[in-house]
Amino acid sequence: MATRKPLKTALKSGGLKRKLEDIDPIDEIEEPRIPRKEGMKTYRLCPYLDTINRQVLDFDFEKLCSVSLSRINVYACLVCGKYFQGRGNNTHAYTHSVGESHHVFLNLHTLRFYCLPDNYEIIDSSLDDIKYVLNPTFTSEQISSMDSSDKLSRAIDGTMYLPGIVGLNNIKANDYCNVILQALSHVTPLRNYFLREINYARVKRPPGDSSFLLVQRFGELMRKLWNPRNFKAHVSPHEMLQAVVLWSRKKFQFTEQGDPIDFLSWFLNALHIALNGTKKRDSSIVYRSFLGSMRIYTRKIPPIELEEEQKEALLLMDEYQEKVTESPFLYLTCDLPPPPLFKDEFRENIIPQVNLYTLLQKFNAQTEKEYKTYKENFMKRFEITDLPPYLILYIKCHSQLREALGGSALEHPPYSPDLIPCNFDLILPLKKLLCEKQFANREDILTAFRREVVQIDELHTPKGIQHLHHRCQRYVEALGDYFEGC
Numbered sequence: 001m002a003t004r005k006p007l008k009t010a011l012k013s014g015g016l017k018r019k020l021e022d023i024d025p026i027d028e029i030e031e032p033r034i035p036r037k038e039g040m041k042t043y044r045l046c047p048y049l050d051t052i053n054r055q056v057l058d059f060d061f062e063k064l065c066s067v068s069l070s071r072i073n074v075y076a077c078l079v080c081g082k083y084f085q086g087r088g089n090n091t092h093a094y095t096h097s098v099g100e101s102h103h104v105f106l107n108l109h110t111l112r113f114y115c116l117p118d119n120y121e122i123i124d125s126s127l128d129d130i131k132y133v134l135n136p137t138f139t140s141e142q143i144s145s146m147d148s149s150d151k152l153s154r155a156i157d158g159t160m161y162l163p164g165i166v167g168l169n170n171i172k173a174n175d176y177c178n179v180i181l182q183a184l185s186h187v188t189p190l191r192n193y194f195l196r197e198i199n200y201a202r203v204k205r206p207p208g209d210s211s212f213l214l215v216q217r218f219g220e221l222m223r224k225l226w227n228p229r230n231f232k233a234h235v236s237p238h239e240m241l242q243a244v245v246l247w248s249r250k251k252f253q254f255t256e257q258g259d260p261i262d263f264l265s266w267f268l269n270a271l272h273i274a275l276n277g278t279k280k281r282d283s284s285i286v287y288r289s290f291l292g293s294m295r296i297y298t299r300k301i302p303p304i305e306l307e308e309e310q311k312e313a314l315l316l317m318d319e320y321q322e323k324v325t326e327s328p329f330l331y332l333t334c335d336l337p338p339p340p341l342f343k344d345e346f347r348e349n350i351i352p353q354v355n356l357y358t359l360l361q362k363f364n365a366q367t368e369k370e371y372k373t374y375k376e377n378f379m380k381r382f383e384i385t386d387l388p389p390y391l392i393l394y395i396k397c398h399s400q401l402r403e404a405l406g407g408s409a410l411e412h413p414p415y416s417p418d419l420i421p422c423n424f425d426l427i428l429p430l431k432k433l434l435c436e437k438q439f440a441n442r443e444d445i446l447t448a449f450r451r452e453v454v455q456i457d458e459l460h461t462p463k464g465i466q467h468l469h470h471r472c473q474r475y476v477e478a479l480g481d482y483f484e485g486c
Contacts, residue, residue, distance in 0.1 A: 049126065049127075051102070052078045054129075054156050054231055056080060057081050059108075060235060060238055062238065062242060063109075065083055065084055066082050066092075070085050073107075074107075075108065077096060078106055078130065080100070084105075087116060089117075097116035097117050111134065136223045137223075138195045138196060138226070147188065155233045156231040161230070163228045164186065164225055166230070166235055167234040171236070171241065173255055174254035175257075176257060176258045177237070180260055181218075181240070185222055189389070194222040197223075204276070211247055214243045218240060218271065220240075251266070268290065268330050271286050272284045272287060289389055290390055293329070293386035294327055294328075294383060295325070296382055296383075297323070297382075297383070298325070298379070299320065300378055331391075332391065332392070334394065335362065335369075335395075363384045369381075
């Protein structure tokens with residue numbers, strides 16, 4: 001096996017040329033040369049490469065040691081997928097390799113492979129797929145052909161997926177963040193910008209300001225979503241969400257539900273500022289993609305309790321004259337029309353179908369809408385003067401949908417256990433039929449449930465409904481207090 005000689009030795013021997021097999025193209029082109037420690041040998045082959053388990057490798061999580069929780073000099077064990085610190089004697093990675101007989105490790109920072117405890121570097125082209133999963137890269141030709149390509153990729157477990165159309169793991173309650181990240185990953189200029197790290201690698205931030213980490217994490221997530229050589233057909237946004245929690249000062253967390261539009265507004269502005277964006281449109285990729293402009297016409301409304309003469313006198317004052325202001329926007333908020341008063345016999349109009357043209361009439365400079373504050377009312381009209389290349393529309397539908405369905409938010413009354421129509425609950429009858437029985441699998445449970453549920457008396461349900469009125473009447477007589485018996 002050929003070993004690399006030090007440069008001084010090669011010059012003294014008079015050999016300025018080196019053999020082709022002694023040149024490491026990865027070392028010479030992609031990464032700067034790193035001085036090697038004396039006594040450390042470099043081998044191109046390793047007898048432990050067959051112990052690598054690609055199915056357990058997951059580089060989506062934070063790169064810190066699983067023992068010391070340190071981010072410095074972290075290595076990934078390619079046999080079990082765990083992260084450990086160090087490579088020398090008495091380090092966590094060294095101890096793990098000796099104790100568990102796991103020998104192949106990857107430096108998560110330099111992307112170099114090592115065999116421990118022998119402590120030599122592994123150079124083998126069969127490991128390039130692991131390196132690419134950790135740090136996927138894209139050429140200009142690959143990026144330009146993404147929108148026209150329908151080629152499916154295959155994950156390591158055989159699952160077929162389309163790059164860019166992959167799922168984001170819901171860690172606990174981060175689905176409101178996932179929908180925004182997924183939507184932004186399909187905005188072509190934004191995607192193309194973050195797929196190449198060189199586009200934002202030269203952005204300089206003031207000393208002590210580490211908000212640029214948000215840009216780096218978003219770029220890494222974007223490249224993983226569009227990676228055609230992923231080991232899995234899904235991606236975990238763990239590192240991205242940790243950066244969001246940190247730089248939003250825990251306003252947005254992945255353990256609690258949040259409003260997607262609030263996250264979108266914060267994220268676009270935070271991304272713009274981290275890219276050294278200013279008020280100019282071409283100052284960042286965020287403004288170049290989403291920034292638009294509108295003209296707002298505002299007039300103050302006199303109080304309704306005043307007489308007509310007083311209202312007319314107020315309307316002549318400058319305070320009540322219409323004012324025009326220019327305002328930029330990153331997204332537009334649209335309102336659904338009120339639900340229909342009468343519904344057809346098939347209840348098909350309970351949720352009206354509204355076309356986009358109707359929603360955008362709010363911004364035709366003619367439609368007025370009243371806005372109320374705690375002491376004053378205003379009428380406003382909106383006119384779009386400059387549309388962005390990509391228009392984000394936010395439709396407020398939750399409260400309006402609830403009204404359309406005929407529901408309303410009511411304060412829950414005190415709970416009384418006797419309000420429950422017990423003979424209407426299927427749990428007790430099914431428990432009597434299925435208790436003390438053993439099932440081998442889930443299918444047997446479902447089969448037994450279907451067999452027994454049809455044997456329940458048909459009068460079982462009507463009896464519960466009939467008693468419910470009497471139970472509610474008892475609750476009213478008790479003035480909301482607890483009671484026993486009926």
